[in-house]
Amino acid sequence: MEVRAKPLWTRMAVDSAGGGWPPALTPDAGLRTALAVLDLGMVGTDGSRRAVPSAGASYPYECYILTRDDAGTTGLHQVDPGRRHCQLLSRGPRIDEALRQAALAVPEDGAVIVLATRPWLSMRKYGDRGYLYTQLDTAHLHMNLALAADSLGAGIALRRRPQGLEPLVSEYGECAEAHSTLAVTAVPTGDVPGAEPPGWVVRDARAGRPASLRRQPHWLERLCWESLVNDPAGAPARPPCTAVPPPTAPRRGDRAPLVPRTAFHDRRSATGFAPGTLLARDVLSTVDRALSVLGDVLPDAEAPPRATLVLRQEEPPEAEATGPAGPDVRWLPELSDASVAEAFMAQRHLAAASAVLLLHAPTASLIDEAGGSQLWTVLHHAGALAQLVYLEAARRGLAVTGVGGFDSERWRRLAGLPADHDVVYAVAMGVDTPDAQKLDRLSVAYAQNERS
Numbered sequence: 001m002e003v004r005a006k007p008l009w010t011r012m013a014v015d016s017a018g019g020g021w022p023p024a025l026t027p028d029a030g031l032r033t034a035l036a037v038l039d040l041g042m043v044g045t046d047g048s049r050r051a052v053p054s055a056g057a058s059y060p061y062e063c064y065i066l067t068r069d070d071a072g073t074t075g076l077h078q079v080d081p082g083r084r085h086c087q088l089l090s091r092g093p094r095i096d097e098a099l100r101q102a103a104l105a106v107p108e109d110g111a112v113i114v115l116a117t118r119p120w121l122s123m124r125k126y127g128d129r130g131y132l133y134t135q136l137d138t139a140h141l142h143m144n145l146a147l148a149a150d151s152l153g154a155g156i157a158l159r160r161r162p163q164g165l166e167p168l169v170s171e172y173g174e175c176a177e178a179h180s181t182l183a184v185t186a187v188p189t190g191d192v193p194g195a196e197p198p199g200w201v202v203r204d205a206r207a208g209r210p211a212s213l214r215r216q217p218h219w220l221e222r223l224c225w226e227s228l229v230n231d232p233a234g235a236p237a238r239p240p241c242t243a244v245p246p247p248t249a250p251r252r253g254d255r256a257p258l259v260p261r262t263a264f265h266d267r268r269s270a271t272g273f274a275p276g277t278l279l280a281r282d283v284l285s286t287v288d289r290a291l292s293v294l295g296d297v298l299p300d301a302e303a304p305p306r307a308t309l310v311l312r313q314e315e316p317p318e319a320e321a322t323g324p325a326g327p328d329v330r331w332l333p334e335l336s337d338a339s340v341a342e343a344f345m346a347q348r349h350l351a352a353a354s355a356v357l358l359l360h361a362p363t364a365s366l367i368d369e370a371g372g373s374q375l376w377t378v379l380h381h382a383g384a385l386a387q388l389v390y391l392e393a394a395r396r397g398l399a400v401t402g403v404g405g406f407d408s409e410r411w412r413r414l415a416g417l418p419a420d421h422d423v424v425y426a427v428a429m430g431v432d433t434p435d436a437q438k439l440d441r442l443s444v445a446y447a448q449n450e451r452s
């Protein structure tokens, strides 16, 4: 078989969207609020690190913002967090109709942030498991944005898998799924009204070439998507919309934020763990606090994953160290580093983890084919809870990392989990090591046991 140069060369060519710079736009109050939320909860302050973790640093999602202008017309913006670039894609009744379908309202002077997943960005590295990571990664982000908005003083309303927004999302990029929304009430953003929020460029892309606004997935992304979607008409069916809870009251000075602002800046994934153990009570309080805030932010937790905390300290944890809503605790002082590394798919940098939070659920509830699968709900709650553990651990100075490369069966045996459960996610905590290379960030899919 021969690879022919001419068609190959044509395929490899690229052209720019062209059309010059669309005109700059004066962001309305809602957009300014949303960008301030994204700055804290998504972009992060450290140029080399986003505000949220992501398996293999692939960030397999995109973000839209809906706001209303003075005349009450809703506009749809697309955000590029890496470049801190925001563009108005469209405005008008079609967007209002989509919002009506999704039973969503844009708060006055506020905004609705829409997250859409692009599974292929993770699947190109991790294969089928990349879909799991996509759901967990996006849930991390959704929770972080909600907490960031709360810490800025906004009222929030969260929604999972909104029905009705698909047409908007797919109009600007196929092979994507609407994952969740976050409505935020207006907050003062501190910068000059009418100016672009610092560091952001906001443009009216409608003035450019309309065709260039549409992201054309290439064949690899399409192939990935088609492998997921059984229904030829589109994405998997969703349950009908239920009533939307109203936004929480904006946070005033009399209530402390759910998570202090500093935790967002201090968050990072541990690159490994040094030998030694954390105090059991610190780990338990971290997980307790995360579970309690999860219950506050997502009170409709129909299908939370079960949380089991493996502790490796020599001393048994005090009986009263965890609250009634705390995790199940397994004290396993005899668990060896070799067993931990094996159960984490030979990720040796995790071997000395002092504690491992296992999030698990009945396998049957995940794979129910009769339309009642809790898969997306369980993964959403697992990612959201893990984000809370990250932030609480950052606040307390504990090293922490989410771990998607785990052997569910091994952990089930090691921790004595119910035989009919599957682990969906793990969070490891331990003693920090000086910054080493984060293997999971390399292009090789280390957590899948691949070696270059």
Ligand SMILES: Cc1cc2nc3c(=O)[nH]c(=O)nc-3n(C[C@H](O)[C@H](O)[C@H](O)COP(=O)(O)O)c2cc1C
Pocket: 049, 050, 052, 053, 054, 055, 056, 057, 133, 136, 137, 140, 267, 268, 269, 270, 347, 401, 402, 403, 404, 405, 406, 438, 439, 440, 441, 447
């Ligand atoms: C769903 C998920 C799975 C992850 N799996 C692993 C893993 O198996 N091993 C690991 O060392 N880190 C893992 N991480 C951490 C990522 O490598 C880390 O978030 C990424 O490198 C970016 O670094 P940062 O979190 O410090 O910004 C995971 C993170 C997430 C959100």
